[in-house]
Amino acid sequence: MDRRSFLATGASGIAAVTFAPHLAFAAAATDRRFLFVIQRGAADGLAILAPTGDPGFAGLRPQLGAEAANGTKLDAMFTLHPALKQVAAMTAAKQALLVHAVASPYRDRSHFDGQNVLETGGALPYRMRDGWMNRLVRTMPDNPQAIAFAPTVPPALRGSARVASYAPSNLPAAGEDLMIRVGDLYANDAQLGPLWNEALQARTKAGDLATGRGAVAAGALAARMMKGPGGARIGMVETDGWDTHTAQRGRLNAQLTGLDAVLAAFRDGLGEDWNNTLVLVATEFGRTARENGTGGTDHGTGSTAFLLGGAVAGGKVVADWPGLAPTALYEARDLKPTINLDALIATALGQHFGQDPARMAQMLFPDTGSAPLRQKLVLS
Amino acid sequence: MRDLLFAQNRFGLGPRGGQPAETGDGREWVEAQLGQRLAGLDDVPTRSEAAEALIAYREERRDARQNRMDMPAAMPAGGTMASLAPASMMAPAPAANPAGAARRAARPPELAAARRDQRELYLRAVDARVGAALTTPTPFLERMAHFWANHFAVGATKMTTVGYAGLLELEAIRPNLTGSFADLLFAVERHPAMLLYLDQAQSVGPNSLAGERAGLRGRDVGLNENLAREILELHTLGVRTGYSQSDVTEFARALTGWTVAGIGRGPMQRRLSGQSGDFTFAEALHEPGARTILSKRYGEDGEGQARAVLRDLAVHPATARHVATKLARHFIADDPPPAAVARVERAFLTSRGDLPTVYRALIEAPEAWQADRPKFRNPWEWTIASLRALDLPAPPAQRAVGLLQELGMPVWRPASPAGFDDIAASWAGPDALVRRVEAAGRFATAAGQGVDARALAPGVLGARLSNATATAISRAESPATGLALLLVSPEFLRR
Numbered sequence: 001m002d003r004r005s006f007l008a009t010g011a012s013g014i015a016a017v018t019f020a021p022h023l024a025f026a027a028a029a030t031d032r033r034f035l036f037v038i039q040r041g042a043a044d045g046l047a048i049l050a051p052t053g054d055p056g057f058a059g060l061r062p063q064l065g066a067e068a069a070n071g072t073k074l075d076a077m078f079t080l081h082p083a084l085k086q087v088a089a090m091t092a093a094k095q096a097l098l099v100h101a102v103a104s105p106y107r108d109r110s111h112f113d114g115q116n117v118l119e120t121g122g123a124l125p126y127r128m129r130d131g132w133m134n135r136l137v138r139t140m141p142d143n144p145q146a147i148a149f150a151p152t153v154p155p156a157l158r159g160s161a162r163v164a165s166y167a168p169s170n171l172p173a174a175g176e177d178l179m180i181r182v183g184d185l186y187a188n189d190a191q192l193g194p195l196w197n198e199a200l201q202a203r204t205k206a207g208d209l210a211t212g213r214g215a216v217a218a219g220a221l222a223a224r225m226m227k228g229p230g231g232a233r234i235g236m237v238e239t240d241g242w243d244t245h246t247a248q249r250g251r252l253n254a255q256l257t258g259l260d261a262v263l264a265a266f267r268d269g270l271g272e273d274w275n276n277t278l279v280l281v282a283t284e285f286g287r288t289a290r291e292n293g294t295g296g297t298d299h300g301t302g303s304t305a306f307l308l309g310g311a312v313a314g315g316k317v318v319a320d321w322p323g324l325a326p327t328a329l330y331e332a333r334d335l336k337p338t339i340n341l342d343a344l345i346a347t348a349l350g351q352h353f354g355q356d357p358a359r360m361a362q363m364l365f366p367d368t369g370s371a372p373l374r375q376k377l378v379l380s
Numbered sequence: 381m382r383d384l385l386f387a388q389n390r391f392g393l394g395p396r397g398g399q400p401a402e403t404g405d406g407r408e409w410v411e412a413q414l415g416q417r418l419a420g421l422d423d424v425p426t427r428s429e430a431a432e433a434l435i436a437y438r439e440e441r442r443d444a445r446q447n448r449m450d451m452p453a454a455m456p457a458g459g460t461m462a463s464l465a466p467a468s469m470m471a472p473a474p475a476a477n478p479a480g481a482a483r484r485a486a487r488p489p490e491l492a493a494a495r496r497d498q499r500e501l502y503l504r505a506v507d508a509r510v511g512a513a514l515t516t517p518t519p520f521l522e523r524m525a526h527f528w529a530n531h532f533a534v535g536a537t538k539m540t541t542v543g544y545a546g547l548l549e550l551e552a553i554r555p556n557l558t559g560s561f562a563d564l565l566f567a568v569e570r571h572p573a574m575l576l577y578l579d580q581a582q583s584v585g586p587n588s589l590a591g592e593r594a595g596l597r598g599r600d601v602g603l604n605e606n607l608a609r610e611i612l613e614l615h616t617l618g619v620r621t622g623y624s625q626s627d628v629t630e631f632a633r634a635l636t637g638w639t640v641a642g643i644g645r646g647p648m649q650r651r652l653s654g655q656s657g658d659f660t661f662a663e664a665l666h667e668p669g670a671r672t673i674l675s676k677r678y679g680e681d682g683e684g685q686a687r688a689v690l691r692d693l694a695v696h697p698a699t700a701r702h703v704a705t706k707l708a709r710h711f712i713a714d715d716p717p718p719a720a721v722a723r724v725e726r727a728f729l730t731s732r733g734d735l736p737t738v739y740r741a742l743i744e745a746p747e748a749w750q751a752d753r754p755k756f757r758n759p760w761e762w763t764i765a766s767l768r769a770l771d772l773p774a775p776p777a778q779r780a781v782g783l784l785q786e787l788g789m790p791v792w793r794p795a796s797p798a799g800f801d802d803i804a805a806s807w808a809g810p811d812a813l814v815r816r817v818e819a820a821g822r823f824a825t826a827a828g829q830g831v832d833a834r835a836l837a838p839g840v841l842g843a844r845l846s847n848a849t850a851t852a853i854s855r856a857e858s859p860a861t862g863l864a865l866l867l868v869s870p871e872f873l874r875r
Contacts, residue, residue: 040795040796108619108620109609109625109628110619110620111798112796112798113619113620125619150809150811151788151815152806152807152809152812153805153810165809165810165811166810166811167811169811170786171786171815171822172818172821172822173818174814174817174820174864175821175861177857177861178817178821178861178865179817181856181861181865182865182868184852185848185849185865185869185870186870189870191804192808192870192873195808195809199810202810202811203811203814240796245578245579245604245606246582246604292602292603292604293582293584293591293603294582294583294602294604296604298604298605
């Protein structure tokens with residue numbers, strides 16, 4: 001018996017996973033899928049979706065603003081960053097909805113607090129102990145599989161619903177005998193036993209992509225794990241490196257090239273399932289409207305979020321544009337948020353999974369009392 | 381319970397197998413180390429080597445750019461080593477990104493060599509750190525060096541910091557472990573690694589001489605508030621402790637002028653005094669005038685202004701609370717008992733941050749000696765404890781770096797200035813666990829057939845060795861499997 005077949009057998013032996021009690025939701029089973037791509041480090045929405053039609057933009061961004069000249073002009077106001085070629089194609093195909101001047105309820109400028117609010121869905125940092133994606137799993141009636149594409153589970157997915165995690169490893173595989181014995185050793189450990197079972201299941205499914213590297217491989221891996229009737233229906237990918245205090249132009253270009261590749265590889269890998277899929281790309285907060293003295297930007301407030309996928313009612317920018325005049329800026333320095341990220345997420349997920357967005361908001365963000373948006377974000 | 385083995389696991393780096401078992405009182409064992417200093421390390425890189433390597437790298441990159449105007453997307457200034465990647469899936473090694481691969485292939489050999497030289501410095505520093513952790517006569521102090529290096533995290537994640545990151549721990553932290561927190565703080569915030577990592581070396585006062593000159597020429601140079609913010613949020617007061625955005629900005633203004641000679645990036649670089657790669661204060665970059673920070677006015681001139689702010693921050697009650705909480709989390713529990721935090725905090729305040737006094741309060745906390753509340757070892761702690769338990773020599777630095785990357789905790793490369801997390805939820809993941817099993821298999825193979833896990837287990841785990849683990853080890857099909865099981869047993873994964 002080789003390692004793969006051992007793992008497959010081992011996994012089937014532990015398939016009866018105990019889930020936490022589910023919240024009663026009346027929705028039918030669905031094959032719709034949701035992937036959250038988090039941008040850790042505060043991505044600069046004003047560079048990603050540049051408001052080139054705003055009269056204040058060029059003055060605030062004398063150096064950085066030049067990048068937009070090569071971008072994709074979406075309407076009279078907004079230009080998409082040139083590195084986002086696939087996102088531009090998705091927008092043209094009405095499969096991308098780009099949202100601007102959006103922010104979570106968090107209004108200070110600490111990455112760690114900001115990410116905590118973004119992931120737990122609380123009104124304040126550390127108010128809630130579980131993550132909104134974990135609560136999402138619990139609103140769904142048929143035990144959808146949820147997976148983090150990371151060695152450990154990020155805060156957004158932590159909570160009482162069981163969640164898998166998987167990331168490729170370069171280490172040599174352990175022998176089959178050792179794997180079996182470790183499973184025995186952890187059987188009675190309340191922390192390690194469940195983790196071990198999750199790990200074996202995820203490894204079985206990953207198969208040959210397990211050694212893949214880089215952005216394309218990451219997108220392809222996520223697609224492989226979420227594709228088809230047995231695939232996970234909730235997933236999360238973490239990306240680092242958005243904290244561009246200096247030399248932003250080159251670094252952001254590299255970041256966005258990678259993000260574009262992840263998204264395209266995910267789309268291509270899903271095949272038909274892309275039509276039933278919603279992808280959210282979001283960050284903890286934006287960056288200062290004015291570029292700083294070192295070719296970068298500092299911590300700000302409003303930024304962008306993307307909704308992508310075949311299920312999205314896309315093809316345009318959604319924004320209640322606050323403007324960049326000095327008096328329009330938040331605390332005279334940041335893009336003022338005019339769309340609540342919680343409301344955006346609850347609305348999109350409510351529409352996507354056929355549930356009442358107001359109830360979805362109540363379940364996922366009970367702390368913030370966000371009212372859903374009126375727009376149609378996802379095709380029914 | 382003052383069991384020596386317990387103390388070695390919780391306050392030290394784990395017992396060493398293959399040595400005669402030590403005896404004595406656990407608390408005395410820890411306390412005896414407080415009056416000592418860490419021994420110096422052999423063959424560590426110097427900061428002049430790091431500066432030379434960085435300057436050479438930049439020169440090669442400039443030449444490469446000039447020679448290849450057709451390749452505009454070369455490594456951006458200050459670019460990240462591994463740019464966007466699904467964080468945890470990214471090795472420092474090549475991405476499956478065709479454009480990146482083409483760029484690497486087209487890189488001139490001189491530039492590749494300059495990058496290698498920088499990485500070599502990083503590897504030498506890692507080598508020194510691993511070697512010290514395996515052989516140190518003062519494991520508690522060694523552990524404190526790791527703790528503070530993470531508290532004052534500097535990431536070897538930009539080309540400007542690859543060669544420098546380890547130097548912060550070697551030069552600023554290790555010599556200041558048993559002094560005052562204020563001395564430690566000064567040493568860290570003035571260290572070139574920190575000034576480069578948090579962009580301070582490039583910050584310019586808008587109304588300074590350099591700022592005004594640049595303004596006249598239409599160049600936009602100015603303030604970068606990164607270091608000021610992280611000092612307040614991460615290094616001293618802690619987040620949400622009452623400072624405002626204007627405190628951050630004012631502190632950033634006070635810090636202008638604190639830079640690195642020869643390798644900073646701002647204007648005036650050519651005119652800075654001092655040895656390339658050393659801290660220097662540049663009056664021409666400093667924002668003139670008095671500052672008000674946390675309601676206190678700082679009228680000092682020049683370099684002394686930020687120094688006065690740091691002096692106040694070092695003994696601020698919020699700093700005492702922040703440091704006490706982190707120490708208690710590290711040594712006692714993920715959610716540290718409030719009573720223990722309060723005692724450590726009080727020791728910090730009454731001694732004005734005298735570190736041995738603070739450590740003593742921690743060691744005396746009864747909560748730190750409760751065996752039923754173990755901490756989950758992070759990947760670094762687990763790797764070091766494994767190598768010590770099997771009495772293995774330090775692996776080549778290149779391999780240690782790769783291993784710790786796979787386990788999710790690459791040395792001096794946290795994803796952010798907050799450093800690595802210190803709670804089980806961040807390390808006890810499904811996939812992380814399989815990786816430890818794979819790594820344990822490798823350690824066990826390296827230890828060879830000569831070590832008997834059945835005999836070793838009681839000496840490493842002591843009273844914590846469970847019947848289940850002892851039985852599993854005794855039934856293993858080979859000596860290597862037995863050793864691997866010991867390393868991944870629930871008891872060994874925790875300290």
